[in-house]
Amino acid sequence: MRLIQGGPAGDMRLAVLDIGSNTAHLVVVDGNGKGTFTEVGRKKEILRLADAAFATMSLPDDTADRLVSTIKRMRAFADQQGADQLLAFATSAIREATNGLDVLARVRDEAGVPVRVLPGFEEARLTYLAARTWTMFSARRLLVLDIGGGSLEVAAGDEERPQITESLPLGATRLTRRFITSDPPDPDELAALRVHVLSLLGPLAERVRASEWDVVCATSKTFRTLGKVAEALDDIPSPSASLGFAGIDGRTAPVLDGEAVNLLAGRLATTTEKQRGRIKGFNRLRAANVVAGSQVAALAMQAFGLKRLVLAPWALREGLILEELRAHAGTPPSAADHRRRGAVIDFTRRYAWDEAHCRHVAGLALSLFDQTTHLHGLDAGDRELLDYAALLHDVGWSVAQSGRHKHSLYIIRNAEIAGFSRHELLVMGNVARYHRRGLPAEHHSDYTLLDERDRRRVRRLGALLRVADGLDQDHFQVVEAVSVHERNGGIDLRLEARDEPRLSLWASERNADLFEAEFGLPLHPVAASVA
Incomplete structure (x- = not known):
């Protein structure tokens, strides 16, 4: 059985473990590959984490011991049910305990189950x-x-x-x-x-x-x-x-x-x-x-x-089950997705926004995404968020040129854009923030609000956006298309340009730092042709 904090699931038996304030509740389902499921097993145990967590804001050793033992039994039950994957998540009691992450490290080490903490x-x-x-x-x-x-x-x-x-x-x-x-x-x-x-x-x-x-x-x-x-x-x-x-x-x-x-x-x-x-x-x-x-x-x-x-x-x-199954099934975007893109564009037009540049960068970023799926392993929902983050990445110009990437993060994460959850806006804001300057770091407060799965998404989407923005450094859309070619342990990024792309070559190579750090491959931008 593969143990995950959140990953694809579809034609398989999936076990989901909910570690709540009072109980641990395991549900085992069969996914049908179409984003729906049938329940095949269920197990619940009383935990009462809240008794300690909300009184002292900490989980004592005996409570942590009980949690580890409970999760061991839950994992054994999932195995007995023939689960292919186990997805475990925790909510407010662990989220708010000052030693919550330490307790989850014990769970991972002793029970062998990684646990995702949901905001x-x-x-x-x-x-x-x-x-x-x-x-x-x-x-x-x-x-x-x-x-x-x-x-x-x-x-x-x-x-x-x-x-x-x-x-x-x-x-x-x-x-x-x-x-x-x-x-x-x-x-x-x-x-x-x-x-x-x-x-x-x-x-x-x-x-x-x-x-x-x-x-x-x-x-x-x-x-x-x-x-x-x-x-x-x-x-x-x-x-x-x-x-x-x-x-x-x-x-x-x-x-x-x-x-x-x-x-x-x-x-x-x-x-x-x-x-x-x-x-x-x-x-x-x-x-x-x-x-x-x-x-x-x-x-x-x-x-x-x-x-x-x-x-x-x-x-x-059930919401978590649905999201995991649909991610694997590749459920196509709905009409809502088109309305969401329109809502993003309407929002950006309130600010000093170079629409041609941002639309062009979005197109280049999506092209990079589609050509590097074997590297990043992300899904259609992540591609959608990259599109929106690229459209929004320069809204910080309306505040100041200096630190505009940080201003973009602030504007996006605090925005009210129809059709978007606060979590999506936080992810998009972080992706936009890393289109230039510093790389993601533990002392960046908005980055540390995300769990490890979302941090990985931000790093990988941010790496693609960072390169795409460098490709249009002069905002003149000189680079019309890019193609990715793996060669000699690295990646050649061939630029199809309508003029000499000297600035684009220099800027995209400079902006390859996050890409190279995340994927472990050097990126070499090269001019393919000049019209």
Whole structure:
């Protein structure tokens, strides 16, 4: 079995391990080569990483020991199921622990499993992908809420890629540890919790309320638990099956009414943990954290103006599975991709932008990408991001010529461009940043925000953009085409030019430093012909 932090998967059996704040959950699926899957196995174990992570911001040795042992068992289960690949990822508890990376190094060394740490906005984006796919893309405008142990993810949009991807530190376990010390909860504790939740929801609520949503999906165990409790209590409106939503996997998800969520939040706040544990639908862990979780659910629905929620069964794990399978299947770009390129060009026109230069550099960069696939091993989605980064790479000129590559990074990563997630903008910004001057380094703060997989993407895409920009150093589009030829342990880059390309030869050779460092091959630009 091959162990990956994120790589291609398709006609194979894929195991995905979700290391959450409270549980480790493994799902094994068969990919069919068309970007969809069938589940064949599942295993879950209680971890309770959040007990330590959110209290001390560190994972003690006994917790790390338990994590290593759990992942060893998960790997053994994946082997028993015949998995070809194992993809492991971690969320907020490990992400925020000061020793989280050290613990994951132990996991890698002792359990033999590398673990990818997902940023919060990636959690939101992948959860949205899962919900949109499960609804079979039938909702023109989709809003997704997910309350985990450490965070609340909110994602929304009208296409496959969300326009809103937010992760707020409003997880049920986190808030329980911070605010609730009494059993039953003290009214003052609950009041402080509500004030805190509303203070974080407020800025996002304006953006969410600005649109009407065709479907609102709740994807987390917190919401599904509230649905089960509503069914168990006679005086709480039960989730409606008649209004349910039929998904791609044949299951019909019930709809939970906002009134029921409000009533449950009030009722649960007056009960002890022992009393909650006797209600059908609760296990011990959920009984401990559901008061805070129900408060977040009720307040989010109120703040966002939501009347009902579809209790969708697919969430983060399924989103990650879908992305891996689709990357391997080579799913072709949709109409959304063409609209995204238009959105990028519209955005660049707000700035002092040499459109002819940037379009030409984008074309040269894509040509280099297509001719070096055996070197970089990247996919169609990466090619798309290279195109956009090339179009955007010089927007920093509008701030100043000096340090313009850094200004471009700042503008891109903080931009609001329709159809792009915060994560995509961060990757594109880093690619644009490295089109000139310094190479990627550990002390570059925006580069270190990325995990190792994304850093590799940035280095390789940045290497291609850097050479392409050198090919049009004078902004006169003298070099019309390039061809890549491997020879004598290096690469000849032959320039087809309409005039003597002296500056292009010099600049592209100067800009080959990142290419040579990343691919381990010297690059030799040569003039093929002069018109």
